[in-house]
Ligand SMILES: Nc1ncnc2c1ncn2[C@@H]1O[C@H](COP(=O)(O)OP(=O)(O)OP(=O)(O)O)[C@@H](O)[C@H]1O
């Protein structure tokens with residue numbers, strides 16, 4: 001009787017991929033390669049100077065902005081409108097969202113109106129706001145207020161609708177007061193959705209402020225970009241766009257920071 | 269405290285869920301309720317605790333709650349119902365914060381219930397860091413913190429693996445020996461019911477009615493791990509109902 005022959009092979013590993021590792025060094029390297037390509041491309045003339053200036057020229061535009069004090073002027077003006085409009089819109093949005101989420105009478109009255117106004121692109125309201133509030137600060141702050149208000153209302157009451165009913169039942173079964181249940185159960189349960197909505201409203205606010213400043217403003221990043229565009233000063237145009245990108249990144253970082261602090265119970 | 273249910277009925281829409289339930293829950297007794305799925309056990313418990321009201325019939329609480337009782341009818345939930353944004357300690361604190369207790373007094377209560385449920389070392393953990401058994405211990409600790417006169421438990425151990433639920437069942441038995449609490453205990457597990465119940469109430473399938481009440485006289489402390497005879501008796505009562513209930517679900 002001949003022995004059976006067995007073929008020994010290790011089981012191949014198939015579980016790799018579809019998993020993100022933290023490669024912190026990749027993005028700076030990609031960024032530097034991008035800068036080098038940009039520099040080389042514009043220097044050898046592969047990229048026309050009418051399309052893109054050299055990176056160094058953009059840097060000089062930044063430098064000019066800084067030494068003339070225009071950086072402070074424009075960014076300051078935009079930031080003031082952004083912060084004021086966003087804060088007010090978010091504040092009223094949270095209050096109205098909670099009222100709609102908690103009181104059926106308010107919901108019956110306001111939810112249809114909110115649903116009707118929500119889908120209107122707020123940029124379309126800009127001419128109307130300029131007629132109503134003038135071309136000064138008021139129309140700009142109000143357009144941001146309006147633009148952040150409605151998404152916030154909808155996000156907040158959606159979040160409240162999604163609060164785990166069994167937790168509310170639990171609170172009731174221990175005789176917690178209505179106010180305690182709202183403050184200690186409903187509010188923390190809806191906080192993650194509210195915070196992630198901040199990212200969306202921050203982006204909306206930046207879009208709206210630029211749109212408003214493009215149309216009518218002397219100060220502000222939008223106005224700066226508008227002026228640069230009409231002068232074909234692509235270097236300054238790019239500087240403005242980079243400032244906007246930085247604003248968005250900073251807003252995102254602040255919200256991420258708030259999430260980490262306020263939602264530390266979610267993950268490590 | 270003693271609870272008396274008289275002709276309690278409940279309908280949802282036109283679905284009769286509970287039909288004329290009469291039941292006494294005596295002071296210091298654990299009443300177990302078993303019955304096929306969907307027969308209205310959870311509904312009955314919600315009625316008993318006042319989270320819903322019966323359509324007809326009455327539910328009365330007789331006698332005064334013990335001194336220091338903050339919430340006479342207190343639930344322990346199948347899904348634990350812990351707040352994920354509060355640590356173990358804070359979850360227990362939640363049910364004390366609405367009462368006018370001094371901070372010292374409150375901390376004493378929390379410390380004492382954590383000790384009784386063997387959770388002292390875990391007081392500052394988040395719920396997500398705990399195993400199922402630990403979570404239910406927190407649920408039990410939270411219930412004990414309000415010094416209830418009746419504990420209402422809806423399948424408190426059924427989300428746990430069998431070893432953990434055995435350990436927790438023993439802990440509940442130990443606790444009962446010390447405190448003689450009154451309780452309504454819903455379970456699917458017949459041997460669990462036989463271990464911890466003074467009375468086992470067998471319900472019929474929907475519309476839920478009481479089919480039989482089995483009294484168990486043996487002292488809870490002296491019971492064996494299993495009582496096959498009694499288990500078989502209960503199973504025979506339940507078997508046809510369970511099969512019929514199962515069919516109903518299958519056919520929609
Ligand atoms: N809020 C409600 N609205 C409408 N129907 C309900 C509601 N709650 C329960 N029911 C119905 O009432 C019946 C009894 O439900 P209940 O949860 O009390 O059963 P149960 O005995 O606890 O079942 P299980 O053993 O599966 O936990 C079920 O048919 C269920 O669909």
Ligand SMILES: [Mg+2]
Pocket residue numbers: 309310311422
């Ligand atoms: Mg149930």
